Amino acid sequence: MIYFDYTATTPVNEEVLASYIQTTKTYWGNPSSLHKFGVRADNLLNLARKQMCELLDANNHDVIFTSSATEASNLAIKGVAYRYQERGKHLITTVVEHPSVYNTFFSLEKEGFEVTFLEVDNTGRINIEDLKKAIRKDTILVSMMHVNNEVGTIMPVIEAGEIIKNYYKIIYHVDIVQSLGKIPVSLREINADLASISAHKIYGLKGSGALFIRKGLELEPQTLGGSQEFNLRAGTVDVPSAVALAKAMRLILTDLEKNYDYVRVLNNKMRSILSKYEKIVINSPVEHCSPYIINFSLKGIKGETFVHALEKHDIYVSTKSACSSKNNKASRVLLAMGRSQELASNEIRISLSHLTTLEEIDIFDNVLQEVMQELA
Secondary structure (H helix, E strand, O other): OEEOEOOOOOOOOHHHHHHHHHHHHHOOOOOOOOOHHHHHHHHHHHHHHHHHHHHOOOOOEEEEEEOOHHHHHHHHHHHHHHHOOOOOOEEEEEOOOOHHHHHHHHHHHHOOOEEEEEOOOOOOOOOHHHHHHHOOOOEEEEEEEOEOOOOOEEOOHHHHHHHHOOOOOOEEEEEOOOOOOOOOOOHHHHOOOEEEEEOOOOOOOOOOEEEEEEOOOOOOOOEOOOOHHHHOEOOOOOHHHHHHHHHHHHHHHHOHHHHHHHHHHHHHHHHHHHOOOOOEEEOOOOOOEOOOEEEEEEOOOOHHHHHHHHHOOOEEOEOOOOOOOOOOOOOHHHHHOOOOHHHHHOEEEEEOOOOOOHHHHHHHHHHHHHHHHHHO
């Protein structure tokens, strides 16, 4: 099998899995219990929080463990909107956000909030001047992704943070799901108040995520019940998953630079292969782009047909974001980048990993030639 869909999900690192199993066997006490067995679990939970904050240069933050980045982003966005709506009901995001963010803002619009969706250029980046112009006296939240999950574009999150920090009423949320473990991330440098992450994107467990939250910042909880997770997420905390998430972060960040350089070589080779075909249009920009993602469109060939043609050769790619891949709509992201309806409807996303080999790229090169002749 040749797997080119690491942006959708990754295999679990064996060390991470071992950590989860060992913690499950040893620290299965309820971390909310007052007895020593529960306190041991709680201490381990807090150690995981501390390690995660240190890894992201986020010593002024706490960590709320969630079931996913989707839940983390919902808690961040709705938590801010509901808690601070007396200050104002104006929110800012971009037109190319992940569905977990984009659809949350649409739901808030139905509740009377006003949302400004910043447009992007043909590379998928916002113009920082547009952000400056969008900020109003009643703006309370700006939410932006770091790396786009469809095309890999890197947003100017640091520049945005420099602007936002001058407005004490505005809270800044950043989706770092696709940047964590791939490019350098410092919440201090970004000036992020809130940041969402997912475990299964960094060789951790599915059903595990987290929200980094600046100390002192108040949110309206979205799950009510007990006082767990700083009174922001009721329910018994999954200690083994939290420990495994911290482990996954440590492991993926250890070789970040080496992995980045290697994947960049793979990316260049893949771009060279794709560029040979007139019916292929590469959408991922050359600059300000993560090398882990290459998005392209097919002229006159259905994306789904292409995916299944490669599947016959045991090669797996995606048509778009995994959260949107089963609908037949044109890519919202590519349309925002100015691509035609045809190109936005026939997109393919290849996502790479440090586990990808040069031999796999060579095999893909040969198979692609056969597939393109077959589908022409």
